[in-house]
Amino acid sequence: MTDVKQKSEVSPELLEAADKLHSAAIHLLRRLRVRDRESGIGPAQLSALSVLVFGGPRSLSELADAEQVRPPTMSRIVSGLTAAGLVKRQSTEDGRRVRLVATAKGKKILWEGRKRRVESLAKALAALGETERGRLGELAELLPEIVRKI
Amino acid sequence: MTDVKQKSEVSPELLEAADKLHSAAIHLLRRLRVRDRESGIGPAQLSALSVLVFGGPRSLSELADAEQVRPPTMSRIVSGLTAAGLVKRQSTEDGRRVRLVATAKGKKILWEGRKRRVESLAKALAALGETERGRLGELAELLPEIVRKI
DNA sequence: AAGATTTAGTTAGCATAGCTAACTATATTC
DNA sequence: GAATATAGTTAGCTATGCTAACTAAATCTT
Numbered sequence: 105m106t107d108v109k110q111k112s113e114v115s116p117e118l119l120e121a122a123d124k125l126h127s128a129a130i131h132l133l134r135r136l137r138v139r140d141r142e143s144g145i146g147p148a149q150l151s152a153l154s155v156l157v158f159g160g161p162r163s164l165s166e167l168a169d170a171e172q173v174r175p176p177t178m179s180r181i182v183s184g185l186t187a188a189g190l191v192k193r194q195s196t197e198d199g200r201r202v203r204l205v206a207t208a209k210g211k212k213i214l215w216e217g218r219k220r221r222v223e224s225l226a227k228a229l230a231a232l233g234e235t236e237r238g239r240l241g242e243l244a245e246l247l248p249e250i251v252r253k254i
Numbered sequence: 255m256t257d258v259k260q261k262s263e264v265s266p267e268l269l270e271a272a273d274k275l276h277s278a279a280i281h282l283l284r285r286l287r288v289r290d291r292e293s294g295i296g297p298a299q300l301s302a303l304s305v306l307v308f309g310g311p312r313s314l315s316e317l318a319d320a321e322q323v324r325p326p327t328m329s330r331i332v333s334g335l336t337a338a339g340l341v342k343r344q345s346t347e348d349g350r351r352v353r354l355v356a357t358a359k360g361k362k363i364l365w366e367g368r369k370r371r372v373e374s375l376a377k378a379l380a381a382l383g384e385t386e387r388g389r390l391g392e393l394a395e396l397l398p399e400i401v402r403k404i
Numbered sequence: 405a406a407g408a409t410t411t412a413g414t415t416a417g418c419a420t421a422g423c424t425a426a427c428t429a430t431a432t433t434c
Numbered sequence: 435g436a437a438t439a440t441a442g443t444t445a446g447c448t449a450t451g452c453t454a455a456c457t458a459a460a461t462c463t464t
Contacts, residue, residue: 325412326416329414
């Protein structure tokens with residue numbers, strides 16, 4: 105099934121897979137955005153907050169790196185989050201650095217959003233066959249693996 | 255990590271899977287966006303163009319539906335595409351409707367973008383083990399299936 | 405057939421989010 | 435102590451989401 109291609113010639117299967125992944129990612133986010141909008145917080149803010157809640161406090165540059173955006177972009181995202189009382193800027197020994205920490209309110213909002221996403225996804229999964237559902241776990245592992253390597 | 259009480263009947267595995275899919279979708283698009291920007295066309299325009307190229311001509315409302323976006327949003331996306339000479343608006347018997355068709359230039363740009371995405375993805379896949387690579391096909395099939403049902 | 409309603413698409417105005425360039429403030433290096 | 439490097443912000447552009455309100459064309463009602 106998988107013959108190892110050295111280079112140049114990309115198999116039609118791979119081409120197909122790349123397009124499906126790309127398209128699926130776009131539409132997955134569009135659907136989930138509907139639910140996420142209930143939190144009253146944009147997708148970029150939600151994703152950044154998620155890093156702080158699940159990954160712990162970090163500096164602005166580190167957060168920008170984690171989110172694959174430039175510092176000015178993250179600066180504005182964080183401004184929105186602090187204005188909404190979801191994140192706090194703390195000063196550090198290094199006067200240039202800030203330490204970004206999710207507030208209790210931020211954690212609450214994030215967990216609620218996570219719950220909504222799971223509800224939406226659970227509905228989708230209920231409509232899948234048993235076999236497909238069984239695969240979900242390993243696929244959920246595989247996808248971040250792929251992303252990490254792009 | 256923070257242990258939060260949850261009343262949800264959803265299994266932790268499902269919760270985990272939902273978050274991984276969500277996060278992976280966000281970061282997949284962020285990485286691919288770097289390559290897609292080489293086309294000089296935004297992600298929404300690229301995705302809409304893709305529908306027209308692979309799915310054939312259709313009306314603005316149909317395209318908006320396919321892209322899970324409101325008509326005014328799609329109207330502006332199409333304006334950008336026509337201004338760039340990638341899509342043509344054709345009139346129909348029904349004077350209200352427009353028929354949107356990808357131009358030759360539009361098709362060319364899209365195929366080039368597809369090629370760039372595959373290059374990026376191929377590099378990621380090359381770093382995966384054989385087993386994981388074998389699962390890619392399943393993932394590419396299952397993911398759109400899930401998305402369709404959200 | 406005339407008027408009312410529905411449908412397709414656009415325009416206007418607002419918000420979020422991406423970028424680069426240029427700036428400020430603090431640390432570090434020479 | 436001066437020059438340089440680093441962290442973050444501000445300013446200004448573009449793209450993309452939305453709702454509300456509009457125009458034009460088709461359809462339905464009477």
